[in-house]
Each structure stands twice: as C-alpha cells, then as structure tokens.
Amino acid sequence: MTVTLADVAARAQVSPATVSRVLNGNYPVAASTRERVLRAVDELDYVLNGPASALAAATSDLVGILVNDIADPFFGIMASAIQSEIGGPGGRAGGERLAVVCNTGGSPDRELTYLTLLQRQRAAAVVLTGGAVEDPQHQAAVAQKLRKMTQAGTRIVLCGRPPADDTGAVALTFDNRGGGRALTEHLIGLGHRRLGYIAGPEERTTTRHRLEGHREALAAAGIEEEPGWTVHGRYDRRSGYEATLELLRRDPSLTAVVAANDSVALGACAALREAGRRIPEDVSVAGFDDLPFSIDAVPALTTVRLPLAEAGARAGRIAMGREEPPPGGLATVRGELMVRGSTGVPRG
Amino acid sequence: MTVTLADVAARAQVSPATVSRVLNGNYPVAASTRERVLRAVDELDYVLNGPASALAAATSDLVGILVNDIADPFFGIMASAIQSEIGGPGGRAGGERLAVVCNTGGSPDRELTYLTLLQRQRAAAVVLTGGAVEDPQHQAAVAQKLRKMTQAGTRIVLCGRPPADDTGAVALTFDNRGGGRALTEHLIGLGHRRLGYIAGPEERTTTRHRLEGHREALAAAGIEEEPGWTVHGRYDRRSGYEATLELLRRDPSLTAVVAANDSVALGACAALREAGRRIPEDVSVAGFDDLPFSIDAVPALTTVRLPLAEAGARAGRIAMGREEPPPGGLATVRGELMVRGSTGVPRG
DNA sequence: CACCGTGCCGTAAGCGTTTTCTACATGGAG
DNA sequence: CTCCATGTAGAAAACGCTTACGGCACGGTG
Structure with a gap:
C-alpha cells in the first residue's frame, strides 16, 4: 500500500538499516550508497512513518x-x-x-x-x-x-x-507585580488619588500579581482603596467596556482607570467616551502588555511593555x-x- | 521503565487485548472486567503510547x-x-x-x-x-x-x-472579490473619485481578489485608476503606515484609502493623522476583516466583516x-x- | 439432550522503524 | 605476510500497541 522503508531499501539495493541511517544521518554511510538511497527515496517519494519511528x-x-x-x-x-x-x-x-x-x-x-x-x-x-x-x-x-x-x-x-x-x-x-506597581505609581505621580482597577479573572495568577502591584503602589502612597474600586472581568475588550460602566456607576469621581491588559483598556476607553468623558482630560486610562494595536488607540495607550x-x-x-x-x-x-x-x- | 499496556493487563489479570479494548471502547467488554482494567490503569497511572498506538x-x-x-x-x-x-x-x-x-x-x-x-x-x-x-x-x-x-x-x-x-x-x-467591490462601491457612492489602495503581498490570492474587486467597482463607475494609486505591502499596521506615506507623496489629492485589512487600515490612519489629515473629513479609510479592535479605532473602521x-x-x-x-x-x-x-x- | 448462536476474552501476528551486534573488506603497521 | 584498526553494511531483535481469529461458557431452541 504505502511505501515503506523496506521498499526504499529494496530499490536502492541496501538493507533497511542503511536507509534508516542515511535518513537519520547519525551513522557513517558511504557517499555513493547515500546517494543511491536518496534517489530511491525520491523516486518512490517515500515519507517516513512518524509513529513507527517514534515508537522505535x-x-x-x-x-x-x-x-x-x-x-x-x-x-x-x-x-x-x-x-x-x-x-x-x-x-x-x-x-x-x-x-x-x-x-x-x-x-x-x-x-x-x-x-x-x-x-x-x-x-x-x-x-x-x-x-x-x-x-x-x-x-x-x-x-x-x-x-x-x-x-x-x-x-x-x-x-x-x-x-x-x-x-x-x-x-x-x-514581573507582573512590578509592572502593575509601576503603572499605578505613574498615575499617582501625575496626581491621581481615585483610581479604578479592572482586574482579570479572579483565579489567575497574572490577575492577582498585577492587582497586588497596583495595591502596593496605593499603599506606598498612603491612598486607601475604597470598596468598589476594583472590578473583576475577563481579558477582553467587551469585559473592559462593561466593567468600566460598572465602575462609573459605583464611583463617578474616579479620575483614572487601570486595566488588566490592553484589550480591556480599549473597552474602557470606548465606555468612557460613550459616557462623555474625555481621555485623558477627564479620566486617564492605562493598559498592560503593549500589544501592537495599543499604539494606535486614540490617544495612544500608556501601558507596560512585556518583551x-x-x-x-x-x-x-x-x-x-x-x-x-x-x-x-x-x-x-x-x-x-x-x-x-x-x-x-x-x-x- | 515506563508502564506499558502489558503491565496493566498483568495487574488487572486480563490479556493485553482486553486492556486495549476497554481503552478504545470499540469492542464489548464485561462491565466488571472493564472496571478492573480501569482501576489498574489508574493505580499504575498508565498513559498510552501514542506512537505505538498510531503505528498499529x-x-x-x-x-x-x-x-x-x-x-x-x-x-x-x-x-x-x-x-x-x-x-x-x-x-x-x-x-x-x-x-x-x-x-x-x-x-x-x-x-x-x-x-x-x-x-x-x-x-x-x-x-x-x-x-x-x-x-x-x-x-x-x-x-x-x-x-x-x-x-x-x-x-x-x-x-x-x-x-x-x-x-x-x-x-x-x-468572497474577497465581492467584499472588495462592495467596499469601493460604498466609497464611490459617497462621492469619492480619487481612491488609493494599499494591497497585501503581491503573490497572495487574497491580495489579488480584493484588489480585483476594488478595480471592478472603479471600472463599473467609469473611474480610471491612475498609476500610483495602488501600493503593495504586507498585512500589518507598519506596512499600512509606510504605504500611506508613499500614497500621500504620490498623490496628495486622494480622498479615500482602501486598505488590504484592518491592521493596515490602522497604520494608514496613524500616517494620515500625522500628515494632518482628518478622518473622514479629509480622507476616508476602509479596512477588511472586521477584527475585534477595528470597532475601537477612532473613528471606528468601515470594513467588511468576514465570518x-x-x-x-x-x-x-x-x-x-x-x-x-x-x-x-x-x-x-x-x-x-x-x-x-x-x-x-x-x-x- | 444435542446443537448452535451469542458474548467475552486470550493468542499471536503484524505495524514500520531504530539500533545493537556481527561480519566483511580494505589498508597500513609490524 | 600476518594482524588489527577502520570504515561500511546487514541481520535481527526490540518498541508497545491493535485486531483478526479462534475458543470457551452459557443459555435458549429444536
């Protein structure tokens, strides 16, 4: 049916072992023999049986x-x-x-x-x-x-x-924690005191680490986080959109929104814009990851670039x-x- | 070394064939036997050898x-x-x-x-x-x-x-051709007569079909494409940015830019904005594919949604x-x- | 009671490679 | 001229599974 190593061997007038050896190239084979084998492989267009090879x-x-x-x-x-x-x-x-x-x-x-x-x-x-x-x-x-x-x-x-x-x-x-911290420190440095945070799915380590970094920065600046400033969602724009609406409802006085990642940040921007807030004049927004599209957002996203x-x-x-x-x-x-x-x- | 089907068989006091059968579930096996086998599989935590299985x-x-x-x-x-x-x-x-x-x-x-x-x-x-x-x-x-x-x-x-x-x-x-045509017809319907086109890599079928659709629409409207209105690039934003700069250099009077896809369109928007053109007041931009981010562009991208x-x-x-x-x-x-x-x- | 279908299960023959071990030249050293 | 190292190639034994085939109980039918 399908052509096997033995067929190639027969055609090249060598043993199966030799064919295997030229294919694997891990054993000396005379140049002339090798060529004969290679030709046979070509003529029959043989393809190695992966499973058999892996088994052996x-x-x-x-x-x-x-x-x-x-x-x-x-x-x-x-x-x-x-x-x-x-x-x-x-x-x-x-x-x-x-x-x-x-x-x-x-x-x-x-x-x-x-x-x-x-x-x-x-x-x-x-x-x-x-x-x-x-x-x-x-x-x-x-x-x-x-x-x-x-x-x-x-x-x-x-x-x-x-x-x-x-x-x-x-x-x-x-270093998600460090990145999260740097981002929030940046915002605090600009003068923000009321920061919303849109976190990723609760059960993921990435989510927790970024959030912890955020809170470290808050604590270091002596800012006490109010209940309701953090919303959990998924890592997509839709989620960012919805979470931002929720954030706005809970506390309209927020001046900054830190998002779990860039997609979420984009959703946040859309929600803010619909709510009539200008970015960054009314509300600042930050993302995470620095994916290619984040530089095309208007305005371009402040974010943490991960290599x-x-x-x-x-x-x-x-x-x-x-x-x-x-x-x-x-x-x-x-x-x-x-x-x-x-x-x-x-x-x- | 690693545990094999035979080991499982021995432990379950059955033949290898039976183990294989319960694993594959393609042959009747008595419930009691099956359970015994499954237990043995569990206890030894056996994992099937994929290559061997595939070979056989x-x-x-x-x-x-x-x-x-x-x-x-x-x-x-x-x-x-x-x-x-x-x-x-x-x-x-x-x-x-x-x-x-x-x-x-x-x-x-x-x-x-x-x-x-x-x-x-x-x-x-x-x-x-x-x-x-x-x-x-x-x-x-x-x-x-x-x-x-x-x-x-x-x-x-x-x-x-x-x-x-x-x-x-x-x-x-x-239907890339149809999509390309619809897009350009839309622009022509709006009154555009001088349309730039940023195509994808020259050798790809997708590129050609979208471009052909574009040209069909031009021809149908009796618009003669001027040399230099089409630039080839890659399917990414960087390419869109550069191609747009080139387009602007060749013919500053273009009122619309049709891009090979959404990423390219985003790059085009960035270039246009840097050149001081407003979108869509000065220049209209269209993309293709309708990827999730295209709705977040400002303004949101006109495009062709592919399912x-x-x-x-x-x-x-x-x-x-x-x-x-x-x-x-x-x-x-x-x-x-x-x-x-x-x-x-x-x-x- | 003999017989046969049915339901389960064991035996063993592969599946197509890789690789160890052996064997045969060949050529240079002693 | 003998012997051994060296280079090259073949024989054959795995590798771990699937599945065709055969066989043994068992129970129902004639």
Missing part, C-alpha cells in the same frame, strides 16, 4: 506549546517566537521538528488534557505560556503531570508563568537545549513602562 | 491546522473556532483528539514542510487557512501533496482559501466528518459591509 526511538519530533487563548495576540506573539526557535531543522530523521500550538481556552481541564495528549505522543518538549489557574487541586494535578514528564525526559519550560516547584520545569516569569517575543524565543531555545536554563531554573522578566497619551494630570 | 492502527489522533501568522487575530480567531470543533472527545483510544496549529509565517517552504510533517505523523485531518501563494510551482507542489494525503485517507479542508482542484480537498473560500469563527467551525466539523461537505466540495462564504465612522462624504 522512544521519542518524537513533536514539541507542544500551550496557550490560553490563541485569538489573543498576547499569546500569538509569544507562540510565534517560540515556534520559530523550535521548528526548523534539528529534529530526528533528518527532518524538522513539529512545533504545534494547543489552545486551552483558559480551561484547566483542557490544559491537563493537552498535557496528557502531549505526554502520550512522547513530545520532546513542551512550553506552557500565560498565567496559571490558582485552584490548588488543579495546580497539584498539573505539577504532578509535569514532574512525570520531565522524569520521562521531556523538557518543560514555563513562559510568562509562575514557577512550578519541584517539577523540573524551568520558568521564565513576567513577549524575546521571552518566547528564549523559552524556545531553552526547550531545545540550545540555551542554558537560568540559575535555579527561574528567571524573572521585567516589563517597561510606556507612557503615552492616555494618561495625564487629573483636573482640579 | 495506521492512523493517529493528530489533526493539524495551518495558519499564516499566528500573531494575527485573523488567524487566531479562525484557528480557535476550528480547534474547538476538532478537539474534544471522539479521538481514538477513548481520548481526545490532538488539534494542533502550525504557524507557516506565510512561507511556502514552511507550509510544505508542515504538510510533510503532518503526513509523516499520519494526521487524521488537516485544515489549511488563509490565502494561498500564487507561485505555480509551489501550488503544484502543494496540490500534489494534498492529493497524496487525501488518498491516504487524511481529510483536508481549506478555510478561507481558494479551492485546490482535483485534490480531494474541500474548500470554504471567502471567521463561523467558517472555522464549519471547516472543523467537515474535517471531522461531522458535517456534509458542500456540493462539489466548494462553498463561498460572503462578507458583510460594515459602514462606520471612518468613511464619509469627501469635501468639495
């Missing part, structure tokens, strides 16, 4: 990248960077590695399922991106799975995710064993405050 | 999704919809299917490589999204590969891509054999003109 070699060319939301450029940018480091030549069987991204949709169950699937496929490595869910039970399940996988020789790296202790996974985490592509590339290289993991298996990646037009001095 | 069964649980640019929400939204239809239970071995997205970066070579990799893995299906590259040689190579894969039983569906005749692939194409998620979901279902392919293996999906604030009546 006890490892595959698969590398997984887990993301929370593939439609969100935040993850897209990271995934793209990771993939470009991971893909390309260097796989087994003279081939490329198959770098694939899996969309968990932020669901812990799907995350675990994908991990199992990747484990089942004997993936060579997997990179997990984005914040983790804080449910202890789920975290334990993930940690256990990660431990199993690293023990089985799968390299695991966390990109933009808190470390998972004792699992053998190396982590590149974003998504750089971190992703580094994570990819570490996953491929092409770069040393950071000492202790943990590195913190800082963001950079980008001050733009959406924040300004409050009136009065 | 001559097919895998893998489903591939090819995208041109994973960092672009256009693809992210489609991929997300496809993946949510494809993933989930229904795979072999009582498990989920592994739906993975592969980022070609728009490179024909990488596209082919990924196809080969997926073929090698004996993928159950693959969905290709986004426009194709027009190079005849590359198209032939892709067509040949697709043909091979469909013959081998892999279901192939093209989503937002022109059909590939004679390959057995089913296609859901977007990305719907088309993706349908493609996913077809790939899974859960929905009948359209008659003739080809369906055209139309866009919808969304008139918003970025287009208006020209001055004078």
Whole structure:
C-alpha cells in the first residue's frame, strides 16, 4: 500500500538499516550508497512513518506549546517566537521538528488534557505560556503531570508563568507585580488619588500579581482603596467596556482607570467616551502588555511593555537545549513602562 | 521503565487485548472486567503510547491546522473556532483528539514542510487557512501533496482559501472579490473619485481578489485608476503606515484609502493623522476583516466583516466528518459591509 | 439432550522503524 | 605476510500497541 522503508531499501539495493541511517544521518554511510538511497527515496517519494519511528526511538519530533487563548495576540506573539526557535531543522530523521500550538481556552481541564495528549505522543518538549489557574487541586494535578514528564525526559519550560516547584520545569516569569506597581505609581505621580482597577479573572495568577502591584503602589502612597474600586472581568475588550460602566456607576469621581491588559483598556476607553468623558482630560486610562494595536488607540495607550517575543524565543531555545536554563531554573522578566497619551494630570 | 499496556493487563489479570479494548471502547467488554482494567490503569497511572498506538492502527489522533501568522487575530480567531470543533472527545483510544496549529509565517517552504510533517505523523485531518501563494510551482507542489494525503485517507479542508482542484480537498473560500467591490462601491457612492489602495503581498490570492474587486467597482463607475494609486505591502499596521506615506507623496489629492485589512487600515490612519489629515473629513479609510479592535479605532473602521469563527467551525466539523461537505466540495462564504465612522462624504 | 448462536476474552501476528551486534573488506603497521 | 584498526553494511531483535481469529461458557431452541 504505502511505501515503506523496506521498499526504499529494496530499490536502492541496501538493507533497511542503511536507509534508516542515511535518513537519520547519525551513522557513517558511504557517499555513493547515500546517494543511491536518496534517489530511491525520491523516486518512490517515500515519507517516513512518524509513529513507527517514534515508537522505535522512544521519542518524537513533536514539541507542544500551550496557550490560553490563541485569538489573543498576547499569546500569538509569544507562540510565534517560540515556534520559530523550535521548528526548523534539528529534529530526528533528518527532518524538522513539529512545533504545534494547543489552545486551552483558559480551561484547566483542557490544559491537563493537552498535557496528557502531549505526554502520550512522547513530545520532546513542551512550553506552557500565560498565567496559571490558582485552584490548588488543579495546580497539584498539573505539577504532578509535569514532574512525570520531565522524569520521562521531556523538557518543560514555563513562559510568562509562575514557577512550578519541584517539577523540573524551568520558568521564565513576567514581573507582573512590578509592572502593575509601576503603572499605578505613574498615575499617582501625575496626581491621581481615585483610581479604578479592572482586574482579570479572579483565579489567575497574572490577575492577582498585577492587582497586588497596583495595591502596593496605593499603599506606598498612603491612598486607601475604597470598596468598589476594583472590578473583576475577563481579558477582553467587551469585559473592559462593561466593567468600566460598572465602575462609573459605583464611583463617578474616579479620575483614572487601570486595566488588566490592553484589550480591556480599549473597552474602557470606548465606555468612557460613550459616557462623555474625555481621555485623558477627564479620566486617564492605562493598559498592560503593549500589544501592537495599543499604539494606535486614540490617544495612544500608556501601558507596560512585556518583551513577549524575546521571552518566547528564549523559552524556545531553552526547550531545545540550545540555551542554558537560568540559575535555579527561574528567571524573572521585567516589563517597561510606556507612557503615552492616555494618561495625564487629573483636573482640579 | 515506563508502564506499558502489558503491565496493566498483568495487574488487572486480563490479556493485553482486553486492556486495549476497554481503552478504545470499540469492542464489548464485561462491565466488571472493564472496571478492573480501569482501576489498574489508574493505580499504575498508565498513559498510552501514542506512537505505538498510531503505528498499529495506521492512523493517529493528530489533526493539524495551518495558519499564516499566528500573531494575527485573523488567524487566531479562525484557528480557535476550528480547534474547538476538532478537539474534544471522539479521538481514538477513548481520548481526545490532538488539534494542533502550525504557524507557516506565510512561507511556502514552511507550509510544505508542515504538510510533510503532518503526513509523516499520519494526521487524521488537516485544515489549511488563509490565502494561498500564487507561485505555480509551489501550488503544484502543494496540490500534489494534498492529493497524496487525501488518498491516504487524511481529510483536508481549506478555510478561507481558494479551492485546490482535483485534490480531494474541500474548500470554504471567502468572497474577497465581492467584499472588495462592495467596499469601493460604498466609497464611490459617497462621492469619492480619487481612491488609493494599499494591497497585501503581491503573490497572495487574497491580495489579488480584493484588489480585483476594488478595480471592478472603479471600472463599473467609469473611474480610471491612475498609476500610483495602488501600493503593495504586507498585512500589518507598519506596512499600512509606510504605504500611506508613499500614497500621500504620490498623490496628495486622494480622498479615500482602501486598505488590504484592518491592521493596515490602522497604520494608514496613524500616517494620515500625522500628515494632518482628518478622518473622514479629509480622507476616508476602509479596512477588511472586521477584527475585534477595528470597532475601537477612532473613528471606528468601515470594513467588511468576514465570518471567521463561523467558517472555522464549519471547516472543523467537515474535517471531522461531522458535517456534509458542500456540493462539489466548494462553498463561498460572503462578507458583510460594515459602514462606520471612518468613511464619509469627501469635501468639495 | 444435542446443537448452535451469542458474548467475552486470550493468542499471536503484524505495524514500520531504530539500533545493537556481527561480519566483511580494505589498508597500513609490524 | 600476518594482524588489527577502520570504515561500511546487514541481520535481527526490540518498541508497545491493535485486531483478526479462534475458543470457551452459557443459555435458549429444536
């Protein structure tokens, strides 16, 4: 039916072993023989049977990248960077590695399922991106799975995710707390005293860290947060829009709104504008991440730039064993405050 | 070393065959036996060896999704919809299917490589999204590969891509031409006579079709396009920014700029604003795709909404054999003109 | 009571590679 | 001229699963 290695061998008048060797290029083969084999491969246009190969070699060319939301450029940018480091030549069987991204949709169950699937496929490595869910039970399940996988020789790296202790996974985490703090300090420095905060989903580490940074800044400035100044939502613009309406209802005197990320900030801008508030004259708005579109907002968004592509590339290289993991298996990646037009001095 | 099916069988006091059967659930097994097996699986926490399974069964649980640019929400939204239809239970071995997205970066070579990799893995299906590259040689190579894969039983569906005749692939194409035409007709209807056009990369089908639609509208209105009114670029905002500057240099009297997509349109807006042109009073701007952020532009972008998620979901279902392919293996999906604030009546 | 269909389950033959071990030349050193 | 290192290639044993085939109980039918 389909052409196999044996067919190629027959045609090239060599043994299957030899064909395998030229394909894998990990064993000396005479140039003339190699050429004969290659020609046969071509003529029959043979394609290696991946599963068979993986079975025999006890490892595959698969590398997984887990993301929370593939439609969100935040993850897209990271995934793209990771993939470009991971893909390309260097796989087994003279081939490329198959770098694939899996969309968990932020669901812990799907995350675990994908991990199992990747484990089942004997993936060579997997990179997990984005914040983790804080449910202890789920975290334990993930940690256990990660431990199993690293023990089985799968390299695991966390990109933009808190470390998972004792699992053998190396982590590149974003300094969300520091970024959140810098943003709010900036606003306080401008003179704001009444700041609304639109947080992400309650159960995510990213959400908590950014919020904690915000509150640290408030505390440091001696500002007491009033109840109702913080609203939880999702990481999309729609959520930002709705949360802002709620914030306005709760306290119309807010002079600044800090958003969980740039998309949320955009939704906030839309809501504020509809409510007749000018930005930044009446209300300042700040985002997080500095995604490409945030510079096109009018006014351009003040935000914290996260080096998504750089971190992703580094994570990819570490996953491929092409770069040393950071000492202790943990590195913190800082963001950079980008001050733009959406924040300004409050009136009065 | 790692626990195998045989270990589970031993522990459950049954034969390997029985274990396989309860795992695959495709053969009657007594309830009591099944439970015993399941318990053993749990106690040993056994994970199936995917490659071995795929080898024996001559097919895998893998489903591939090819995208041109994973960092672009256009693809992210489609991929997300496809993946949510494809993933989930229904795979072999009582498990989920592994739906993975592969980022070609728009490179024909990488596209082919990924196809080969997926073929090698004996993928159950693959969905290709986004426009194709027009190079005849590359198209032939892709067509040949697709043909091979469909013959081998892999279901192939093209989503937002022109059909590939004679390959057995089913296609859901977007009516880019119609959308482009509608957009320009709208502008002409408003009174515009001097329209700049920022096209995508020259070699992509999507680019050509949108441009042809634009020109059809011009021709139908008896407007003769002047040389220099069309600039080619990439599908990102940076490119839109630069192309607009070029357009302005070539012909400052343009009253409208039609962009290849929304990101490009955003870049165009930025350039126009910097050049001191108001939108839409001085220059109207139109985009394409209606990505989420385009409604947040100020003014909101007039554009053509493509039902990305719907088309993706349908493609996913077809790939899974859960929905009948359209008659003739080809369906055209139309866009919808969304008139918003970025287009208006020209001055004078 | 004999017989056969039915429901479960075990046996064993693959599936297509990789890789260890062995074997055969060949050529240079002693 | 002998011997051994070296370079190259073949034989065959895994790798862990699926599944066709056969067999054994069991219970219902003739």
